[in-house]
Amino acid sequence: xxxxxxxxxxxxxxxxxxxxxxxxxxxxxxxxxxxxxxxxxxxxxxxxxxxxxxxxxxxxxxxxxxxxxxxxxxxxxxxxxxxxxxxxxxxxxxxxxxxxxxxxxxxxxxxxxxxxxxxxxxxxxxxxxxxxxxxxxxxxxxxxxxxxxxxxxxxxxxxxxxxxxxxxxxxxxxxxxxxxxxxxxxxxxxxxxxxxxxxxxxxxxxxxxxxxxxxxxxxxxxxxxxxxxxxxxxxxxxxxxxxxxxxxxxxxxxxxxxxxxxxxxxxxxxxxxxxxxxxxxxxxxxxxxxxxxxxxxxxxxxxxxxxxxxxxxxxxxxxxxxxxxxxxxxxxxxxxxxxxxxxxxxxxxxxxxxxxxxxxxxxxxxxxxxxxxxxxxxxxxxxxxxxxxxxxxxxxxxxxxxxxxxxxxxxxxxxxxxxxxxxxxxxxxxxxxxxxxxxxxxxxxxxxxxxxxxxxxxxxxxxx
Ligand code: FAD
Ligand code: NAD
Numbered sequence: 001x002x003x004x005x006x007x008x009x010x011x012x013x014x015x016x017x018x019x020x021x022x023x024x025x026x027x028x029x030x031x032x033x034x035x036x037x038x039x040x041x042x043x044x045x046x047x048x049x050x051x052x053x054x055x056x057x058x059x060x061x062x063x064x065x066x067x068x069x070x071x072x073x074x075x076x077x078x079x080x081x082x083x084x085x086x087x088x089x090x091x092x093x094x095x096x097x098x099x100x101x102x103x104x105x106x107x108x109x110x111x112x113x114x115x116x117x118x119x120x121x122x123x124x125x126x127x128x129x130x131x132x133x134x135x136x137x138x139x140x141x142x143x144x145x146x147x148x149x150x151x152x153x154x155x156x157x158x159x160x161x162x163x164x165x166x167x168x169x170x171x172x173x174x175x176x177x178x179x180x181x182x183x184x185x186x187x188x189x190x191x192x193x194x195x196x197x198x199x200x201x202x203x204x205x206x207x208x209x210x211x212x213x214x215x216x217x218x219x220x221x222x223x224x225x226x227x228x229x230x231x232x233x234x235x236x237x238x239x240x241x242x243x244x245x246x247x248x249x250x251x252x253x254x255x256x257x258x259x260x261x262x263x264x265x266x267x268x269x270x271x272x273x274x275x276x277x278x279x280x281x282x283x284x285x286x287x288x289x290x291x292x293x294x295x296x297x298x299x300x301x302x303x304x305x306x307x308x309x310x311x312x313x314x315x316x317x318x319x320x321x322x323x324x325x326x327x328x329x330x331x332x333x334x335x336x337x338x339x340x341x342x343x344x345x346x347x348x349x350x351x352x353x354x355x356x357x358x359x360x361x362x363x364x365x366x367x368x369x370x371x372x373x374x375x376x377x378x379x380x381x382x383x384x385x386x387x388x389x390x391x392x393x394x395x396x397x398x399x400x401x402x403x404x405x406x407x408x409x410x411x412x413x414x415x416x417x418x419x420x421x422x423x424x425x426x427x428x429x430x431x432x433x434x435x436x437x438x439x440x441x442x443x444x445x446x447x448x449x450x451x452x453x454x455x456x457x458x459x460x461x462x463x464x
Contacts, residue, residue, distance in 0.1 A: 001133070001134055001135070001136060002133070002134075002135040002136065003135070003136040003137075003138070004032075004135070004136075004137055004138070005137070005138040005139065005140075006030045006031060006032045006112075006137065006138075006139050006140070007024075007029040007030040007031065007139070007140050007141065007333070008020075008021075008024045008029045008030070008031045008032070008139060008140070008141050008142075008143065008330070008333050009031075009032050009033075009034070009118075009126060009137055009139035009141070009142045009143070010024070010031065010032070010033040010034070010142075010143045010145055011033075011034050011118040011126070011142065011143070011144050011145060011146055011279070012033075012034075012035060012036075012041060012144070012145035012146040012147055012310075012312075013033050013034075013035035013039040013040065013041060013102070013106070013113070013145075014040065014041020014042055014043055014044075014145060014147045014310060014311075014319075014322065015040075015041060015043045015044075015310070015319040015320075015322045015323045015326070016041075016145040016147070016309040016310030016311075016322030016323060016325060016326045017033060017035070017041065017143065017145030017309070017310070017326065018033065018039060018040070018041070018102050018105070018106060018326075019322075019323040019326035019327055019330075020143050020145060020309060020325075020326030020327070020329055020330045021033040021106055021109070021111045021326075021330075022105050022106060022109045022111065023109075023326065023327050023330035023331065024109075024111070024330040024333060024334070025106070025109030025110050025111040026109050027330060027331070027334040028334075029330070029333060029334055031109075031110075031111045031112070032111070032112045032113075032114060032137060032139070033106060033111055033112070033113050033114070034113075034114045034116055034117075034118040034126075034128050034137075035113065035114075035115060035116075036115075036116065036117040036118075038099055039099050039102040039103050039106065039113070040095070040098060040099040040102050041145075041147055042147050042148065042311070043319040043322075044095060044098045044099050044102065045095055045099065046165065046166045046169060047165070047319070048319050049094060049095060049098060050091050050092075050094075050095055050169045051165070051169060051186070051189055051190060051193075051350070052350060053090070053091040053094050053095075054087070054091060054169060054190070054193050055189060055192070055193045055350055057087045057090070057091070057193075058192070058193035058194070058196035058197050059196065059352070061080060061082050061196055061197060062196035062229075064077060064080035065079065065080060068080065073389075082174060082197055082198065084171060084172055084173055084174050084197065085172035085173075088169075088170060088171070088172055091169070114128055114130060114135065115130060115131070116128040116129050116130035116131075116135065117129045118137075118279070119278065119279055119280050120279055120280040120281065120283075120284060121136075121280070122284065123284050123303055123304075123305070123306065124138060124139075124305075125137075125138055126138075126139065126142065139305075140305065141305050141306075141307065141333045142305065142306050142307070143299075143307045143308070143309060143326070143329055143330075143333075144276075144279065144293060144301075144306070144307065144308040144309070144312055145308070145309050145310050145312065145322070145326065146275045146276065146279065146312045147274075147275050147310055147311045147312060147322075148272040148273060148274050148275050148311035148312065148317055149272060149273060149275050150164040150165060150166070150268070150269070150272055150273075151268075151270050151271045151272060151273050152164075152268070153181070153239065153268055153270060155239075155240065155241040156181065156239055156241055156242065156249075156266070156268055158268070160246075161242075161246075161263065161264065161265050161266055162242070162266045162268060163265060163266065163267050163268070164267075164268060164269075165186045165190060165267070165269060168190050168194075168265075168267050169190075171265070174194065174197045174198050174199050175194070175199050175264040175265040176199065176200060176264050177199065177200045177201075177202075177262055177263050177264045177265075178191070178194050178199045178200070178201050178202075178263065178264065178265050178266075178267060179201075179202045179203075179204060179248075179249045179261050179263040179265075179266045179267070180201060180202070180203045180204065180266075180267045180269060181204050181239040181249070181266065181267065181268045181269065181270060182204075182205065182206075182268065182269040182270040182271070183203045183204070183205030183207075183210035183211065183233065183235070184205075184210075184211060184212075184213070184269060184270075184271065185211075185269075185349055186269035187203060187205075187267065187269035188203070188210060188211060188222070188226075188349065188351045189349065189350050189351060190267060190269070191203050191226075191231060191267070192225075192226065192229065192231070192351055192352050195226075195229045195230065195231045196229065196352075200230070201229075201230075201231045201232070202231070202232040202233075202234065202261055202263075203226070203231060203232070203233045203234065204234050204237045204238070204239055204249070204251050204261070205233065205234065205235045205236075205237065206236070206237065206238045206270075207235065207236070208235055208236055209223075209235055210222065210223060210226075210233060210235065211349060211351075211355070213347075214349070214355055214357060215361055215362075215363060217396070218355050218357070218361075218410055218412050219355070219412075221353050221392045221393050221412050221413075222349075222351045222352070222353060222355065222412065224392070225351075225352050225353060225392070229352075234251065234253070236253060236254035237251050237252065237253050237254070238251060238252050239251055239268075240252055240258070242266075243260045247260075247262060247263075248260040248261050248262045248263050249261045249263050249266050272311065272317055273291055274291050274292040274293065274311055274312045274313065274314055275311070275312055276288065276291065276292065276293055276312050281293070284303060285302070285303075286301050286302055286303050286306065287301065287302035289314065290314065291314075292312065292313050292314030293308040293312055293313050293314075294313075295307070295308050295309075295313050297339050297340045297341075298328075298329075298332055298338070298339055298340065299313070299325050299328065299329045299332075299340070307329045307332075307333075309322055309325035309326050309329055310322030310325060310326070313325075316345055316347065318345060318347065320345070320346070321345050324342065324345075325340070328340065342428070343359065343427045343428050344358045344359040344408075344423075344424055344427045344428070346358045346420045346421070346423060346424045348416075348417045348420050350417060352414070353390070353392055353393045353412050353413045353414050353416070354412070354413065354414065354415065354416045354417045355410075355411070355412045355416075356409075356410060356411045356412075356416050356417060356419060356420045356423065357408070357410045358408060358409050358410070358420060358423040358424050358427060359398070359406070359407050359408030359409060359423075359427045360398055360407045360408035361398065361408055361410060362374050362396070362398050362408075364408070365398050365400075365407045365408060370400050370401075370407060371400070371401040371402065372398055372399065372400060372401055372407065373398075373399050373400075373401050373404070373433075373457050374396060374397060374398045374399065374457055375396070375397045375399075375433070375452075375453040375454055375455065375456035375457030375458070375461070376394055376395075376396045376453060376456065377394060377395050377396075377449050377452040377453040377456050377461065377464065378391075378393070378394045378449075378464075379391050379392065379393050379394060379395075379413045379446065379449055380392075381449075381452070381463050381464045382444075382446060382448060382449050382452075382463075383443075383444045384444040384445050384446050384448070385413070385414075385446060385449075387444065388414070388415075390413065390414035390415070392412075392413060392414070393411065393412040393413025393414070393416065394411065394412060394413065394449070394453075395409070395410075395411040395413075395416075395419075395449045395450050395452075395453040396409070396410045396411070396453060397409050397433065397436070397450070397453045397454050397457050398410075399432070399433045399457055403432065404432040404433040404434060404457075404458075405430065405431075405432055406426050406427060406431045406432065406433065406435075406436065407427075408427070409423035409426065409427070409450070409453075411423075411449075411450075413446065413449075415446060416446065419446065419447060419450060422447070422450065423450075433454045433457050433458050434454075434458070436450060436451060436454035437451060437454040437455045437458055437460075439451065448463075452464070
C-alpha cells in the first residue's frame with residue numbers, strides 16, 4: 001500500500017478545491033488534490049458552464065426564430081432548425097477545454113493530482129481508492145471540497161424520464177413536453193432554455209411564486225417573459241409522482257386539486273444537498289448542521305487542521321463563493337492571517353431576463369433596522385437597451401439614508417449578469433450614492449442605468 005505525506009490535501013477538484021490547490025501550490029506548499037471524477041467539479045462539467053452554454057444556444061435559436069417571424073430590423077431569415085446532439089457536442093468541447101485548462105494550472109502550480117475517492121480513516125489519515133489500489137495520505141492540513149449533489153424526491157427517483165440537471169444537460173433531442181419540478185435557479189434557467197428550443201414547458205413550483213429567494217419586483221419581468229415564451233407556471237403546486245401509466249406527472253395544487261401533466265421528460269430541480277456522506281466524518285465527530293459541514297469565519301471545522309469550503313458547507317451554493325473560500329484557506333494554511341470579511345456574495349440567475357442581487361434588498365435592509373433610500377431606474381429609458389431590443393427590467397440601488405452608504409444593488413434585465421461585479425465592487429469599497437452618481441459611466445451602455453439609479457436615489461435623475 002502506497003503511503004505519503006503532504007502539507008495540504010484537498011479533497012475534490014471543483015471550483016473550491018482546484019482554486020485552493022492552485023493557490024496552495026503557488027505559495028510553495030506541498031499539495032495533493034484528490035478527485036473522484038473530473039477536475040472542474042460540478043461547475044465545469046455538469047453545472048455553471050454547460051448550463052450557460054445551453055442557455056446561449058437556446059437564445060441564439062430563439063433569436064433566429066424571431067428574425068424569421070418578423071423583419072422589423074430589415075433582416076429577413078427563414079425558420080431555423082435545431083440539432084441538439086450537435087449543440088451538446090459543442091458544449092462538451094467547451095467543458096473539455098476548461099477542464100483540461102484546470103489540470104494544466106494544477107500541474108503548473110506543482111500540485112499532485114490523484115484520481116480516486118477519498119475517505120478518512122481518522123483525523124490525520126486519508127485513504128484514497130484509485131483504479132490501481134489504495135493509497136494512504138497523511139496530510140498536515142486537509143480541505144474538504146466535495147461539493148453537492150441534486151436532491152432526489154423519494155416519490156420521483158431519477159431514472160427513465162425523470163432527470164436531474166445532469167441528464168438534462170446531455171439530452172440529444174428536444175423533448176416535446178417537459179415538466180420541471182422546482183422553479184428555482186436550475187429549473188428556470190434550463191426550463192427557459194428548453195422552451196426556446198421548442199419544448200412545451202410546464203414549471204411546477206411548491207412556493208407561491210417562482211424564485212422565492214428574490215422579491216416579486218425582480219421576478220415579475222421573468223414571469224412575463226416565461227408567459228411570452230408559452231411556459232406554463234404552476235405555483236403553489238407540488239409533485240406527487242408518476243401517473244400509474246407512467247405517461248405524466250401527478251401534481252396537487254394549493255386547493256387540493258389533483259392533476260396529471262403529460263410529460264415526455266420530467267426535470268427535478270428542488271435543490272442540492274451537501275456531499276458530506278461517505279467521508280467518515282461522523283466517526284470523527286466533526287460538527288454538522290443540516291447535512292452541511294459547520295465552519296467558522298476561517299472555514300475551519302470543529303477538528304483542528306480540517307477545513308471545509310464550497311457547497312459541502314451549505315448555502316449559498318455558488319461557484320464564486322467556493323473559489324473565494326478556497327483561495328482564503330490556502331493563504332491561512334500558508335500562515336497568513338485571513339478571515340472571511342466579504343460584504344457581499346453576488347447572486348445571478350441566468351433567466352431571461354437575468355436577475356442580479358448583491359447585498360441587501362429594500363425589505364432586507366429595513367428588516368436589518370436601516371433607514372433607507374432607494375433609486376429605481378428602468379431600462380426603458382436607456383438608449384443602449386432600446387438599440388438591442390431589450391427594454392425590460394431595471395436597476396435598483398438601496399442606500400442608508402443617513403450617509404448614503406450603498407447597502408445593496410439589484411437588477412433585472414438582459415445581460416445584467418455582466419454588471420454584477422461592478423455592484424460587488426461598489427459594496428466592498430464602501431461606495432456612497434454620490435460615488436456611483438459621480439462616476440462617468442460609458443455611453444451608450446446599460447451601465448448608465450446604474451448611474452441613473454444612484455442619481456434617482458439622490459433625487460436628481462437626468463434621463464427620466
Ligand atoms: P463541486 O463543484 O461539486 O466539486 C466537488 C468535487 O469533489 C467533484 O468533482 C466531486 O467529484 C469531488 N468529490 C466528491 N467527493 C469526493 C471524494 N470522496 N473523493 C474525491 N473527490 C470527491 N453556481 C454559480 O455560481 N453560478 C452558476 O451559474 C451556477 N450554475 C449551476 C448550474 C447547475 C445545473 C448546477 C448543478 C450548479 C450550478 N451552480 C452555479 C452551482 C455550482 O456548480 C457549485 O456551487 C460549485 O460547483 C460548488 O463548487 P465546489 O468546489 O464546492 O463543489
Ligand atoms: P433552488 O433552491 O434554487 O430551487 C428549488 C425550488 O424547488 C424552490 O423554489 C423550491 O420552492 C422548489 N421545491 C422544493 N420542493 C418542491 C416540490 N416537492 N415540488 C415543487 N417545487 C419544489 O434549487 P435548484 O434550482 O435545484 O439549484 C440548486 C442550487 O444550485 C441553487 O440553490 C444555487 O445555489 C445553485 N445554482 C446557482 C445558479 C446560479 O448562480 N445562476 C444556477 C443554478 C444552480
